[in-house]
Amino acid sequence: MGTTLQGKRALVTGGSRGIGAAIVRRLAREGADVALTYVSRPDAADEVVAAARALGVRALAIQADSADGAAVVAAVERAAAEFNGLDILVNNAGIAVITPLDDYSIEDFDRVLAVNVRAVFLATQAAVRHMEADGRIINIGSVNAERIPFPGGSVYALSKAALVGLVKGLARDLGARGITVNNIQPGPIDTDLNPAEGDFAEALKKVTALPRYGTADEVAAMVAYLAGPEAGYVTGASLTIDGGFTA
Numbered sequence: 001m002g003t004t005l006q007g008k009r010a011l012v013t014g015g016s017r018g019i020g021a022a023i024v025r026r027l028a029r030e031g032a033d034v035a036l037t038y039v040s041r042p043d044a045a046d047e048v049v050a051a052a053r054a055l056g057v058r059a060l061a062i063q064a065d066s067a068d069g070a071a072v073v074a075a076v077e078r079a080a081a082e083f084n085g086l087d088i089l090v091n092n093a094g095i096a097v098i099t100p101l102d103d104y105s106i107e108d109f110d111r112v113l114a115v116n117v118r119a120v121f122l123a124t125q126a127a128v129r130h131m132e133a134d135g136r137i138i139n140i141g142s143v144n145a146e147r148i149p150f151p152g153g154s155v156y157a158l159s160k161a162a163l164v165g166l167v168k169g170l171a172r173d174l175g176a177r178g179i180t181v182n183n184i185q186p187g188p189i190d191t192d193l194n195p196a197e198g199d200f201a202e203a204l205k206k207v208t209a210l211p212r213y214g215t216a217d218e219v220a221a222m223v224a225y226l227a228g229p230e231a232g233y234v235t236g237a238s239l240t241i242d243g244g245f246t247a
């Protein structure tokens with residue numbers, strides 16, 4: 001167990017499974033107290049909380065659908081109240097609706113933008129009220145902001161591209177307060193959202209330089225770097241971890 005985040009207080013949205021769960025575990029391993037949000041799987045959320053507590057940190061799960069702006073803000077307030085402040089916000093919750101253009105509904109368009117973009121803005125706005133200097137905002141974007149090598153993903157790509165601009169603007173908003181804001185852009189990562197087996201995966205592996213999927217733990221390691229003291233001068237940046245998908 002490391003100590004680089006000892007005494008820090010974190011909130012990870014969508015922390016019950018996949019990349020978010022790996023981030024919760026990694027931050028806890030570095031000594032941070034961690035709250036997570038989830039929507040539909042309390043069993044999975046409880047399991048991650050138990051694993052974090054077993055590492056000796058405080059942990060809690062909060063049910064909050066990122067599509068609901070008020071619920072996101074309430075989750076930030078609850079985490080900040082429970083931990084008496086916040087140091088790290090990881091905006092990880094995200095959804096992908098991959099649908100042919102002709103069939104793409106306005107409801108799906110609005111939901112993807114609400115979860116992947118609006119919630120990131122609202123959670124950040126709420127979280128920084130509880131942050132002091134050295135606060136960290138870390139978003140999980142996607143390399144699909146840069147490259148979307150299949151049809152049906154235009155709205156997902158749009159939502160993740162929006163984060164590239166958002167972190168630049170927020171870095172300017174928060175720089176004077178010593179709070180950094182960054183974006184991580186993973187390539188194909190083995191999770192329920194994008195399993196490393198199957199036809200879709202075979203096509204993706206063909207267009208990465210390293211012919212494999214990445215792991216959630218590899219993304220979590222980049223989050224730990226950005227959350228830690230060594231990344232104090234990194235802000236407004238989009239860092240890519242994609243096995244050479246965009247090479």
Ligand SMILES: NC(=O)c1ccc[n+]([C@@H]2O[C@H](COP(=O)([O-])OP(=O)(O)OC[C@H]3O[C@@H](n4cnc5c(N)ncnc54)[C@H](OP(=O)(O)O)[C@@H]3O)[C@@H](O)[C@H]2O)c1
Pocket residue numbers: 013014015016017018019020021037038039040041042044064065066067092093094095096115140141142143185186187188189190191192193194
């Ligand atoms: N996997 C990839 O290849 C990949 C690549 C690039 C970027 N990303 C991004 O990485 C992030 C995590 O993806 P993942 O692959 O780990 O996804 P995942 O396996 O589908 O896990 C999603 C997590 O987010 C939660 N969640 C889903 N919808 C939510 C909502 N509306 N509000 C709050 N929480 C919600 C889920 O909670 P429940 O357990 O309650 O359902 C779960 O904990 C997303 O932003 C995604 O766009 C993923």
